[in-house]
Amino acid sequence: LLLLLGQLLALLGRGGAFYLEVRELEEKCFIQEIPDGTVVIGARAASPGLARPASRVLRGNGGWNLLARQYGPQGSFTFTSQSPGEHQICLHLESIRFALFYDGKLAIHLDMQLGEHTNDYTEIAANDKLTLLHLRVQQLVEQVEQIQKEQEYQRWREERFRQTSESTNQRVLWWSILQTFILVAIGIWQMQHLKSFFKAKKLV
Template sequence: MDRLFQIYLFAIIAVSSALGLYFHIGETERKCFIEEIPDETMVIGNYKTQLFDKNINDFMPSSPMIGMHVEVKDPDGKLVMSKVYSSEGRFTFTSHTPGEHVICLYSNSTKWSMFGATKMRIHLDIEVGEHANDYRQIAEKDKLTELQLRVRQLLDQVEQIQKEQNYQRYREERFRQTSESTNQRVLWWSIGQTCILLVTGFWQMRHLKGFFEAKKLV
C-alpha cells in the first residue's frame, strides 16, 4: 500500500502541468505562448475576458459581441486550430506532434471604442494531459466508486508520465542530432581553415622564393 502511495505521489508531482495567469492586450494586439506538449495529448484552455472601464477605473466583464480568436500551431508551424469563441469559454485540441506548440490569442473585434475600452484583460488557464480530464463527470458517467476513480486517475497519470518520458527521449534525440551536426560543421570548418593556411603558406613561400631570385639574393 505504501508503494502504491509513493507511485501516486510521484505521479502527481511529475505531471503537474497547468498554467494559470492573466495578461493585458490592446485592441489589435495578440499574445502568444509556447507550451511543450507530448504527442497525442489533450489540452484544454479556459479563458475569461474583461474590458477596462474608464468610468470606474476597473475591469468589467466583456460584452458578448467581443469574442476571442484562438490560434494553435504545432512544432512544424502547421495550423492545428483557428477558431473564434465568445468573450468567455474554453478551447480544446489534441497534439499529434511532440514539441513546442504556439498558442496565440487576440480579440476578434476592433470596435472597443464603442464600449469606451482601451485594453482587455484575459484570464487564461491551460490544462495539459490528465489535468484536462473532469474526473467528477467521469465518475458520474461511468458510475465509479471513489477507489475506482482513484485507480483511474493513477492510470491516467502513469500514462501521462510515459508520454512525458517519451517526449524527453525525443528531445534528447533531437539534441544529439543537433550536436552531431554542429560538431561535423565545426570539423569541416577546421579542415577548411587548415587547407587555406597550407595553400596561403605555400603561395607565400613561392612568392618569397621568386622575390629572392629576382633580387639575386639566392
C-alpha cells in the first residue's frame, strides 16, 4: 500500500492533489521524498457528513514524528523539512459510525504543494508592490533555489547509495573469506580424520 501511494504521488511531481478512501479505524500512509529545507503545505477535505475527527501523523526521515494532530472535516498543515529523504504522511480515521451517509469508508481529498509551489505570488506582488518584471525575477530566483535543493538531494542520495554499496560489498567479501576459511578447515579436518582412520586400519 505504501509503495502504491508513493508511486502515485511521484507521478504528481512536486505537488498535486488526489483522492483516497480510508475505512473506519484504518491508517493509510504515503511516502514523499523531500529535499532539505523545503516548505510543504497540505490541505485535506473529507466527504460531507464527517462527525468524528481524523488524525494525521507526519514522520520524517528516520521514522520520528514531525507532526501529529487531529482534524475535523477540513484541515491543513505546513512544515519545513529538517533533513532530506523520505517523509511519511499517514491519515488515520476515527470512528464514523454516527456520520451521515456512513458506508464504512470515507473519501478524503488531499492537496500538497512543495517548494516554490507553496508561494502565492499574487499576494506577494500585492503586499510588496512588485512589478510584473520584479515578480517574475523573484519566481525565477526561487525556482533556481529549488533546483539547487533538488541537486543537493540527488547528490545526498548518490552518497547514501555509494555507502550502502560499499558496505554490502565489504560484507560479501568477508562472508566469502569466512566461507573459504570454513571449507579449508573442514578439508584439513577430513584429511586428518582419514589419515587417523587409515593408520588405525593399518592401511598406511
